[in-house]
Amino acid sequence: xxxxxxxxxxxxxxxxxxxxxxxxxxxxxxxxxxxxxxxxxxxxxxxxxxxxxxxxxxxxxxxxxxxxxxxxxxxxxxxxxxxxxxxxxxxxxxxxxxxxxxxxxxxxxxxxxxxxxxxxxxxxxxxxxxxxxxxxxxxxxxxxxxxxxxxxxxxxxxxxxxxxxxxxxxxxxxxxxxxxxxxxxxxxxxxxxxxxxxxxxxxxxxxxxxxxxxxxxxxxxxxxxxxxxxxxxxxxxxxxxxxxxxxxxxxxxxxxxxxxxxxxxxxxxxxxxxxxxxxxxxxxxxxxxxxxxxxxxxxxxxxxxxxxxxxxxxxxxxxxxxxxxxxxxxxxxxxxxxxxxxxxxxx
Amino acid sequence: xxxxxxxxxxxxxxxxxxxxxxxxxxxxxxxxxxxxxxxxxxxxxxxxxxxxxxxxxxxxxxxxxxxxxxxxxxxxxxxxxxxxxxxxxxxxxxxxxxxxxxxxxxxxxxxxxxxxxxxxxxxxxxxxxxxxxxxxxxxxxxxxxxxxxxxxxxxxxxxxxxxxxxxxxxxxxxxxxxxxxxxxxxxxxxxxxxxxxxxxxxxxxxxxxxxxxxxxxxxxxxxxxxxxxxxxxxxxxxxxxxxxxxxxxxxxxxxxxxxxxxxxxxxxxxxxxxxxxxxxxxxxxxxxxxxxxxx
Numbered sequence: 001x002x003x004x005x006x007x008x009x010x011x012x013x014x015x016x017x018x019x020x021x022x023x024x025x026x027x028x029x030x031x032x033x034x035x036x037x038x039x040x041x042x043x044x045x046x047x048x049x050x051x052x053x054x055x056x057x058x059x060x061x062x063x064x065x066x067x068x069x070x071x072x073x074x075x076x077x078x079x080x081x082x083x084x085x086x087x088x089x090x091x092x093x094x095x096x097x098x099x100x101x102x103x104x105x106x107x108x109x110x111x112x113x114x115x116x117x118x119x120x121x122x123x124x125x126x127x128x129x130x131x132x133x134x135x136x137x138x139x140x141x142x143x144x145x146x147x148x149x150x151x152x153x154x155x156x157x158x159x160x161x162x163x164x165x166x167x168x169x170x171x172x173x174x175x176x177x178x179x180x181x182x183x184x185x186x187x188x189x190x191x192x193x194x195x196x197x198x199x200x201x202x203x204x205x206x207x208x209x210x211x212x213x214x215x216x217x218x219x220x221x222x223x224x225x226x227x228x229x230x231x232x233x234x235x236x237x238x239x240x241x242x243x244x245x246x247x248x249x250x251x252x253x254x255x256x257x258x259x260x261x262x263x264x265x266x267x268x269x270x271x272x273x274x275x276x277x278x279x280x281x282x283x284x285x286x287x288x289x290x291x292x293x294x295x296x297x298x299x300x301x302x303x304x305x306x307x308x309x310x311x312x313x314x315x316x317x318x319x320x321x322x323x324x325x326x327x328x329x330x331x332x333x334x335x336x337x338x339x340x341x342x343x344x345x346x347x
Numbered sequence: 348x349x350x351x352x353x354x355x356x357x358x359x360x361x362x363x364x365x366x367x368x369x370x371x372x373x374x375x376x377x378x379x380x381x382x383x384x385x386x387x388x389x390x391x392x393x394x395x396x397x398x399x400x401x402x403x404x405x406x407x408x409x410x411x412x413x414x415x416x417x418x419x420x421x422x423x424x425x426x427x428x429x430x431x432x433x434x435x436x437x438x439x440x441x442x443x444x445x446x447x448x449x450x451x452x453x454x455x456x457x458x459x460x461x462x463x464x465x466x467x468x469x470x471x472x473x474x475x476x477x478x479x480x481x482x483x484x485x486x487x488x489x490x491x492x493x494x495x496x497x498x499x500x501x502x503x504x505x506x507x508x509x510x511x512x513x514x515x516x517x518x519x520x521x522x523x524x525x526x527x528x529x530x531x532x533x534x535x536x537x538x539x540x541x542x543x544x545x546x547x548x549x550x551x552x553x554x555x556x557x558x559x560x561x562x563x564x565x566x567x568x569x570x571x572x573x574x575x576x577x578x579x580x581x582x583x584x585x586x587x588x589x590x591x592x593x594x595x596x597x598x599x600x601x602x603x604x605x606x607x608x609x610x611x612x613x614x615x616x617x618x619x620x621x622x623x624x625x626x627x628x629x630x631x632x633x634x635x636x637x638x639x640x641x642x
Contacts, residue, residue, distance in 0.1 A: 020474040028490030144621040149614030160597035303489035
């Protein structure tokens with residue numbers, strides 16, 4: 001299939017997906033009575049008398065599809081509503097918290113992928129030896145660790161005891177510096193801005209805040225990539241071209257790293273895309289524990305406060321991002337493995 | 348060799364899966380004998396609500412009266428983790444039953460009849476699978492209002508699509524078998540063919556996968572609970588007890604590990620529970636991996 005028509009077809013598929021999910025979540029919020037939903041707009045018991053006015057004003061007692069239609073109409077005009085959790089329009093809230101999440105994903109994803117590929121290759125090359133068993137146990141352990149608990153333990157030790165890595169994104173002092181006129185915000189991604197501004201202290205401070213969240217994300221994600229790499233590598237090592245390479249008398253390192261690994265990487269690349277997509281649409285638990293105020297932290301705030309416009313806006317955003325990144329991964333896939341054709345099976 | 352016998356023998360041969368099995372059995376025993384291990388105090392109405400010893404905010408270290416200490420608000424940690432085992436099994440069994448049931452119904456309809464029905468059902472699963480699971484679950488819990496029931500509903504909603512797909516795939520294979528053809532030739536109705544001949548032969552991998560997903564269901568439920576999207580305050584629930592420890596992870600200056608007991612214990616229970624199922628699951632994956640040939 002031609003690349004352009006494939007992309008168009010996939011983007012069209014996005015429409016029913018987003019329609020379905022927003023309809024679903026909107027439907028759930030409609031389980032509340034209009035009075036309950038109206039009372040989310042007031043902050044003072046004295047305002048209780050205004051409830052009927054609020055219901056009238058926002059049309060909260062209208063039929064389901066009328067309310068959904070109103071919301072959808074606004075979304076199509078670019079208005080995602082007002083976020084109570086962020087005290088700003090929902091679109092602005094997403095825009096403001098995106099850089100923090102991207103920063104986290106930019107640092108965590110490469111670490112997860114390289115570590116996963118490295119350990120997976122080692123495990124497969126030493127199948128059924130102590131190294132293989134050791135990494136297997138580590139993987140199962142990492143996979144079973146509750147992210148939030150690991151975060152608490154890391155904080156207890158590295159923040160409480162050693163005071164090396166504090167929570168948040170920057171210390172107050174650095175935040176003031178970063179917000180001042182002397183510091184130009186190019187991307188709002190702290191580390192990149194610090195490099196562009198040639199500001200060492202800010203860079204160091206930003207990195208200090210990144211260490212624990214990145215470790216937490218890596219521990220729980222590396223296991224997955226590693227196990228996949230191992231089984232993919234084992235399959236690859238059993239192929240004819242590996243036998244040929246060995247028969248030629250090539251060094252085992254060359255056989256493993258050049259012949260087997262290249263082909264074993266293909267499924268890993270796909271999954272790496274999903275890992276990035278997952279992290280970029282917000283690592284909710286990790287961001288929440290470390291008060292790292294990105295998309296995930298903000299989504300948590302919205303969910304806890306029952307901020308319906310934010311929840312819907314966030315669901316919409318993460319859905320678009322997820323499908324979009326998957327599309328990019330699929331296209332990359334065909335570059336890596338020429339046997340794979342867009343929209344079809346093997347050639 | 349029969350599937351069951353082959354599986355059982357492989358499991359016993361592997362030390363890791365044996366450890367997993369032991370861990371699971373211990374948890375089952377804790378769950379069954381919870382009223383004996385941590386008796387509910389007389390006059391305490393709801394056994395799943397952790398009894399509290401006053402309303403003092405600061406967690407108290409292990410003592411004779413509270414052998415594992417208390418959380419913030421003086422909830423007894425020992426009572427909480429023991430009865431929390433029941434909560435964990437409760438959530439897991441309900442979510443897996445709903446998931447497998449929906450999966451079987453939709454998966455068999457799609458797989459057996461094919462055509463338009465298949466297309467519609469599979470596109471619906473696509474919609475659900477296109478979203479990050481935790482985020483969808485959070486939105487659902489927030490929408491219905493936090494409670495144990497909401498967690499179970501939310502997790503069922505995000506979990507069923509993969510099962511529907513799995514069952515559909517297995518049914519597609521089985522429906523081409525000769526005995527299915529024979530049964531249809533004898534004039535059996537579609538429901539009868541599906542229930543008597545197709546499902547019993549297609550469901551084995553699904554049931555295994557479902558039982559091994561129990562750990563991951565409990566991990567996700569604990570995550571939601573930790574985020575404050577779960578059980579009411581004081582419910583015997585590991586995730587919530589970990590959340591209680593959040594304000595106390597760092598002790599006063601000079602004594603940073605003062606509240607270690609409040610942080611460590613509930614998390615260890617979650618870790619071991621999930622670990623048990625995952626150790627077992629890892630062995631199963633090897634057994635079922637078609638690339639690693641069976642003798």
